Amino acid sequence: MDRRRLSGHEVINNRWLQLALRLGLGGFFLYASLDKIAAPAAFARIVYQWQVVGPVPANLVAVILPWIEALAGVLLIAGLWKREAAAVIAMMLVVFILAAGSVMARGIDVENCGCVSTAKVEEPSWFKGVGWFLVARNLVLLGAAVVLILPRQRTAS
Amino acid sequence: MGVRVVRMAAILASGALLGFAWNSWSGRGFVLGQSVFVQAGDEVIEPAEAKARLDRGALFLDARPRDFWTMSHVPGALSLPEEDFDKAFAALEPKLRATFNIVVYCSGYGCEASHVVARRLREKGIQAAILSEGWPAWTDAGYPVTK
Numbered sequence: 001m002d003r004r005r006l007s008g009h010e011v012i013n014n015r016w017l018q019l020a021l022r023l024g025l026g027g028f029f030l031y032a033s034l035d036k037i038a039a040p041a042a043f044a045r046i047v048y049q050w051q052v053v054g055p056v057p058a059n060l061v062a063v064i065l066p067w068i069e070a071l072a073g074v075l076l077i078a079g080l081w082k083r084e085a086a087a088v089i090a091m092m093l094v095v096f097i098l099a100a101g102s103v104m105a106r107g108i109d110v111e112n113c114g115c116v117s118t119a120k121v122e123e124p125s126w127f128k129g130v131g132w133f134l135v136a137r138n139l140v141l142l143g144a145a146v147v148l149i150l151p152r153q154r155t156a157s
Numbered sequence: 158m159g160v161r162v163v164r165m166a167a168i169l170a171s172g173a174l175l176g177f178a179w180n181s182w183s184g185r186g187f188v189l190g191q192s193v194f195v196q197a198g199d200e201v202i203e204p205a206e207a208k209a210r211l212d213r214g215a216l217f218l219d220a221r222p223r224d225f226w227t228m229s230h231v232p233g234a235l236s237l238p239e240e241d242f243d244k245a246f247a248a249l250e251p252k253l254r255a256t257f258n259i260v261v262y263c264s265g266y267g268c269e270a271s272h273v274v275a276r277r278l279r280e281k282g283i284q285a286a287i288l289s290e291g292w293p294a295w296t297d298a299g300y301p302v303t304k
Contacts (some may be wrong), residue, residue, distance in 0.1 A: 040185060046192040048267035053191040055266045055290075062187065063180045068172030075168065084164035091165075149160060 021144045026076030028141065029069045029089060032116040036066035039118045046114035050130070051106070052099050068092070076135050076148070086148035093142040100138070103130045192289075194272040198279065200286040204298045207260050207288045211300075215258040218285065220270040221292070229304045231295060238258065239263070239270035241275055252284050262288035262295065 011017065036043040044062035048055060068088065075085035103110055110130040112120070127133050180186035187193050195201055199253040203273040211217065217234035219226040235252070237245045246253070255261065259278070267296070268291060275285045288295065296302060 037179065038185065040180060041187045041193050044187065045269070048193070051265065051267050056190060059187070059189045059193060062193075063186075064173045064176040067168060067176040067179065071168055071172045071175070081164050081168070082159075083160045084168060086167050087160050088165055151159075 012147055012150055018148065018152070021148055022076045022082060025086070025089060025141060025144045025148065026073040028073070030073030030077065033066040033070035033073065035119070036062070036114065037070065037116050040066070042118035043114055046110075046112055046118060048107065049108070049110045050099060050103055051108055052102060066090070083149050083151075086145045090142055090145035090149060093138050093145060097135055097138050097142070100130050100134050104132075104135075165178045192266055194197040194269045196272070196276070198251055199272060199275060201289050202260070202286045203289050204294045204300065207262075207286070207295070208298070208300050210286070213258065215260050216252070216256045218222075218259060218261045218274065220261050220263040221268070225292075229302050232301050232303045233296075234303075237261070237274055239273050242274060246277075246281070250262065252279075253278070257284075259283065259285040260288055261285045262291040264291055266290045271299055 040062050043066065044059050047053075047058040047062050050058075052058075053061065069092070072085040072088045072092075075081050076089075100113070108130075112118070112128050113130045113134055115134065180189070188195075192201075197224075200241075207215075211231065211233075217231040218229045218237040219234045220237060220239050222238050222240060223236050226234070230236075235249060237249060261271040261278070262277045263274075266289075271287045271291060275287050278285045
């Protein structure tokens, strides 16, 4: 039996991988947006803690960002404007990663990053706050978004 | 076919519109032009006004954890940390009730402690103003500090 290794393009073009990434990335961001949409003032309080922008710009971020996450998530799940939705998510992830790096470099302790929940953290944990886990997770999500942005090559019939 | 920037712009713009609409009409929104910590009844003053009040003999209260007050504070400020309010208030109450010009501050716009302390004082019948953006705003303005 002649087995050959799949090329990178074939792996990326695999429709099951594309579907899994779309549903996974879109579902994550849609889920992450819900609590922030339900409690925008609580999310604003969290954005303040990052101390990246002043209170009024932070208010705008708190009000707008969750809806962009939700919209991009829905578009990915529905398979509409897939590459553009993934590109918007990729842009947000790059900003999140840079902001997290800034928070860590300045030694600011943010117990709840506000990524998926606005609930007050009773016990600080490495997976809820701003730290290396957050950066690593966002890099993985960014990788998924980049795969979805890449043009799919049509195979000759 | 490349990524269409117009579609990306449409996603961002639609998200923004939905966000503003939700903030305005959902009943869960808040005032965007001021800190979310500000509630009805809070008196928030700018550093220049706070400095003027200090010059007129105002009493400043430091709502940060006590260690921060120990490192440095506004001249004459007393420590009234939010995390230890009841105990600290009990010790300061006679002095606070004899003062009619009080300003509370904490560690910046991300800190809600000064708002909480001011409200708890108000519950006890003591009026206090809140320094907008707290200690960093005071030091950035070049106002005096005690170490």
